[in-house]
Amino acid sequence: MYQSLLNTIQQLQWAETVSADRRRILQPLADFVQQKADARQEINITFICTHNSRRSHLSQVWAQVAAAYFSVPNVHCYSGGTEETALFPKVSETLSSQGCKIFKIAESNNPLYGIKYDDNAYPIIGYSKKYDSPFNPTSGFAAVMTCSQADGGCPFIAGAEKRIPITFEDPKLSDNTPEQAQVYFQRSLEIAAEMFFVFSLIKI
Numbered sequence: 446m447y448q449s450l451l452n453t454i455q456q457l458q459w460a461e462t463v464s465a466d467r468r469r470i471l472q473p474l475a476d477f478v479q480q481k482a483d484a485r486q487e488i489n490i491t492f493i494c495t496h497n498s499r500r501s502h503l504s505q506v507w508a509q510v511a512a513a514y515f516s517v518p519n520v521h522c523y524s525g526g527t528e529e530t531a532l533f534p535k536v537s538e539t540l541s542s543q544g545c546k547i548f549k550i551a552e553s554n555n556p557l558y559g560i561k562y563d564d565n566a567y568p569i570i571g572y573s574k575k576y577d578s579p580f581n582p583t584s585g586f587a588a589v590m591t592c593s594q595a596d597g598g599c600p601f602i603a604g605a606e607k608r609i610p611i612t613f614e615d616p617k618l619s620d621n622t623p624e625q626a627q628v629y630f631q632r633s634l635e636i637a638a639e640m641f642f643v644f645s646l647i648k649i
Contacts (some may be wrong), residue, residue, distance in 0.1 A: 446513065452546025454514065458635065459642040470638055471550045474644045475610045477587045478517065482647055488512075488520045489586035493602070497526030497573040498533045500591040500613045500636070502558045506540060507637040509536050510562045518649070522569070523586075525576030527594075528622075532571050533617075539629045547571075567602040575604065611639070 463471070474490070481488040490508060494501035501524040512520035537547050537558060547579075550570075551557040559568035574580055576588070588605035593612050602608055613636060619628035 446510075447544050447546065447561075450510070450562055453543040453634075453637070454510075454641070457641055459638040459645060462544040462638050463642045467639060468642070470611055471643050473607065474587060474589060474611065475643045477607050477609070478643065478647055481519075482517060482649060484622070486519070487585070488492070488517070488649065489523070489582040489644045490520070490589060491523040491525055491581050491605075492589045492591050492592075493525050493526050493527075493576045493577060493587050493618040494592040495550050495594045497528075497575075498530050499536055500632075501526065502532055502536050502571055503540070503636045504591050504593045504610055504611075504613075504640065506545065506560055506562075506569055506571070507640040508644070510545075510637075511640045513562060513566065514641070515644045515647060516649065517644055517647050521582070524571075525578055525581055526576050527576065529555065529575050529578075532558060532573055535616075535629050536627065536633075537571070537621075539626075540632045542630070543633060582588055 478488055490533040492501040492504040504523045505524040509522040531554060537639050546561045548559050549556050550559050555573050558571035560571050561568045585606050587607045587609055588602040590610045593611055616629045616632040619625045
């Protein structure tokens with residue numbers, strides 16, 4: 446894992462920063478991962494937000510990094526939306542500043558990104574897509590709803606074994622303000638700390 450990314454991880458302090466209320470919200474995801482790990486099954490998690498442009502991507506990336514950090518095997522993290530837009534550029538900029546290496550695989554109105562946390566790890570593929578895209582798993586996965594709009598707008602996720610609401614405040618509220626960079630940076634760290642808390646609970 447890249448040293449710059451490890452430096453960010455060392456700042457998360459998930460054992461101290463994740464509140465009791467948030468721990469209760471995160472516990473169902475930890476239970477799902479533990480159940481699959483105990484059964485030696487693939488652990489598929491799809492993070493869902495309305496536009497698949499900000500929170501769902503941050504959650505996908507940090508969950509995959511956390512699984513690697515704690516050596517939890519067979520974890521595959523995905524993301525999707527109720528509609529397809531594009532990964533918001535500030536998200537890739539933020540993850541890059543926090544230690545990931547990001548490169549564009551294809552340029553379009555909906556660019557395709559490779560997001561790496563280790564030189565020898567398969568890159569996380571980042572681009573906006575609907576949650577039922579053929580790129581994503583179709584059964585046996587946990588559907589993690591990262592925004593209240595998606596949670597309310599998707600009462601049924603076909604194929605999901607478990608539906609788990611873990612919502613985050615939208616950093617989009619800071620767009621076109623002087624606080625934008627800091628808001629995205631902090632929201633990314635908040636999501637990272639919570640994903641690291643989840644995977645720190647897993648016993649292999």
